Amino acid sequence: MSAAGVDIVELGLRSAENTSFKGACAFTTDRFLNTLRIPNSLKVGVMINANELIENGEFQEYKLEKLFPNNLVGSKLSVVRVACHTHEFEKALPAARWLKDKGYSVGFNLMQISERSEQEIKQLAILANQYPLDVLYFADSMGSMNPEKTQKIIEWLKTQWKGDLGIHTHDNMGLALSNTLRAVETGCTWLDSTVTGMGRGPGNARTEELAIELAEKTGRHVNLVPLMTMITKDFKPMQQKCGWGTNTYYYLAGKYGIHPTYIQEMLNDPRYDEEDLLAVIDHLRIEGGKSFSLQKLNTARSFYKEIAAGEWSPKDLFENKEVLLLGSGPGVQKHRSALEAYIKERSPLVLALNTQNSVSAELISLRIACHPVRLLADGTELNKLPQPLITPYSMLPEEVQKSLSHNKILDFGLRVQADSFEFNQKWCTTPNPLVVAYALATATSGNAKKILLAGFDGYGADDPRTKEMQELIKQYQATAQAIPLLSITKTRYSVETKSIYAL
Numbered sequence: 001m002s003a004a005g006v007d008i009v010e011l012g013l014r015s016a017e018n019t020s021f022k023g024a025c026a027f028t029t030d031r032f033l034n035t036l037r038i039p040n041s042l043k044v045g046v047m048i049n050a051n052e053l054i055e056n057g058e059f060q061e062y063k064l065e066k067l068f069p070n071n072l073v074g075s076k077l078s079v080v081r082v083a084c085h086t087h088e089f090e091k092a093l094p095a096a097r098w099l100k101d102k103g104y105s106v107g108f109n110l111m112q113i114s115e116r117s118e119q120e121i122k123q124l125a126i127l128a129n130q131y132p133l134d135v136l137y138f139a140d141s142m143g144s145m146n147p148e149k150t151q152k153i154i155e156w157l158k159t160q161w162k163g164d165l166g167i168h169t170h171d172n173m174g175l176a177l178s179n180t181l182r183a184v185e186t187g188c189t190w191l192d193s194t195v196t197g198m199g200r201g202p203g204n205a206r207t208e209e210l211a212i213e214l215a216e217k218t219g220r221h222v223n224l225v226p227l228m229t230m231i232t233k234d235f236k237p238m239q240q241k242c243g244w245g246t247n248t249y250y251y252l253a254g255k256y257g258i259h260p261t262y263i264q265e266m267l268n269d270p271r272y273d274e275e276d277l278l279a280v281i282d283h284l285r286i287e288g289g290k291s292f293s294l295q296k297l298n299t300a301r302s303f304y305k306e307i308a309a310g311e312w313s314p315k316d317l318f319e320n321k322e323v324l325l326l327g328s329g330p331g332v333q334k335h336r337s338a339l340e341a342y343i344k345e346r347s348p349l350v351l352a353l354n355t356q357n358s359v360s361a362e363l364i365s366l367r368i369a370c371h372p373v374r375l376l377a378d379g380t381e382l383n384k385l386p387q388p389l390i391t392p393y394s395m396l397p398e399e400v401q402k403s404l405s406h407n408k409i410l411d412f413g414l415r416v417q418a419d420s421f422e423f424n425q426k427w428c429t430t431p432n433p434l435v436v437a438y439a440l441a442t443a444t445s446g447n448a449k450k451i452l453l454a455g456f457d458g459y460g461a462d463d464p465r466t467k468e469m470q471e472l473i474k475q476y477q478a479t480a481q482a483i484p485l486l487s488i489t490k491t492r493y494s495v496e497t498k499s500i501y502a503l
Helices: 061-067 086-092 094-101 118-128 147-158 176-186 207-218 225-242 248-256 260-267 274-287 294-299 336-346 372-384 398-403 435-445 464-477
Strands: 008-013 043-049 079-085 105-111 135-139 164-168 322-326 349-353 366-368 389-391 409-411 413-416 427-430 450-454 485-487
Touching (some): 086 105, 086 118, 105 164, 118 147, 135 147, 147 176, 176 207, 248 274, 260 274, 274 294, 274 372, 322 435, 349 435, 372 398
Parallel strands (some): 008 043, 043 079, 105 135, 322 349, 322 450, 349 366, 366 389, 389 409
């Protein structure tokens, strides 16, 4: 960092919260700092969260005393930044005087400022003038800013704040470096970056790129060899393992002002496939997702109109029938010949999930699909397929309805409610929007006699999708109306299994 022209290295957080295991840089204690060899040319900083300093709506000095027991002369620490939301700013500002009295340089980092109006931003700058801040920072928390918006915020702040300004950018839309350089041109003198952009989700402006740009602007010579060596040796392997960096989902989150943690949570959860991710983003675009909420994320997996409705009863086709449910696992293709022979001999009602096509089309009786984004993605193909399509048409978003021109739609309603199965004449309730759950509920509402499963191979033992499917099957089998399930190809799930070859 020293060779690359960096002035301050913020090594981590200093937090008093200790509810789960975190590494040394979540606390960055003086004892930890004393174990590090730090060049004399570098200053060391930490960040603290304003919400840890506020209790019952008031600033609590004792909390700072706990976090910073030593004065500047007794610590390798030089700089302390306080990260705060705009509603915490005024209450947390007294921390600036306390920290200055200890000898530290002090900055306040305003999060989600791009969501505030010109008047609100200027008022924040007026408040900052009343305290001894060394730098007033703002963060592009949503990664939604462009250079023009960046410049405008800086100009608003500068009308009231005469001290140093700093910027912390996120790279959702690939603009972290551009926004930082525009900030330099507009008067920011404290600039954040991370090596390879390392940071939660889409990450930040990249130190290696910013160092090159600033060296060119200032005419200062920097030596990038140690930094690039470290990137190759340490940071690139870490990036491959941890996966930070922007992608299309983070881009959309930045574009629509959605908190990036929603994307991070979904990308780390294999239960969310491409259609889930896009559907949740679209839901949050409309409903709002500026603050992360796990409950809102779970709710966003339900994409249907609130009132359950449908126009078709499965009893017309399913009553007293043996139903063969074709899943998307490789078992269908692997055992295709045996499955086709069974269908020809026993004539079950063959129900294929989505666009499953590993079995000859003439042997498939019906198709079933329910996920709105999957229906949008597969609409053109589904419209061409000859089999009738079971879907909760009445409850789908209007744009999805318009995409379906299939002339044989069987409208069976779907309501999603956690831990619930319910079977009605023209609609059902399932615990999640998985098409498997919808298919089981459809067959059960239609009074089918038996359900055979093929192509439900399952995932790895540690894969969350395995757990979700196991729980789904368990919940279904616990209902009074559950129909016996029999897997006729290899499966990881807890259902009775027989071989299609013996049958």
